[in-house]
Amino acid sequence: MANRNARDWMWSEAVQMLARADRLHRQVFRPGASAHTTYWEPPIDLLETAGDVQIIAALPGVDPSGVQVFIDGDALVITGRRDPSPCMRRAVIHHMELPQGQFARRVPLPAGHYGRIDWQAEHGCLTVTLRKAGQNR
Incomplete structure (x- = not known):
């Protein structure tokens, strides 16, 4: 049993x-990004149901x-932008x-056509819901 653990x-x-490693690779090796512009990519989950597509992006500390x-x-x-915490200046x-x-x-x-875009921010995550066109709710 210890072997399995x-x-x-x-x-x-x-x-x-x-x-x-994948996150770091995406942050560093971005085609078309200038040397003066730094971008990072938040991790996401992409979910699809019969009526919509939902994207959940981790955005801790983002207004x-x-x-x-x-x-x-x-x-x-x-x-968007994530600014450093004010305490970082003194720490x-x-x-x-x-x-x-x-x-x-x-x-x-x-693939498909999408209607309304709804989004909400909660607990450090941004949840975007795209309603598939032609779906009644």
Whole structure:
């Protein structure tokens, strides 16, 4: 039994490291980004039901009033900015993983036509719901 727990733990650690490497790769190697503009991409979940598509973006510490959400062609675009906490100016930073500055995330959407865009921010996440065109609710 101890062998299985060790294997599960190692697998979990490996998956977390791969996810972090993927996030870092997307942050650093962005085609078309200028050297003076820093962007980061928030992680997302993309869910589809019969009537709508839902995108959940992790945006800890982001003021929802500064977030823009729009459809551009066949993708949803989420942009905004995460500003450093005021206490960071006076603090010695020992470890920092949450990105700062401007962010932009382009999410390719499943094929289809979409009507209304609704979104809400809660618990550090932005939830965007796209109603499929022709669906009554």
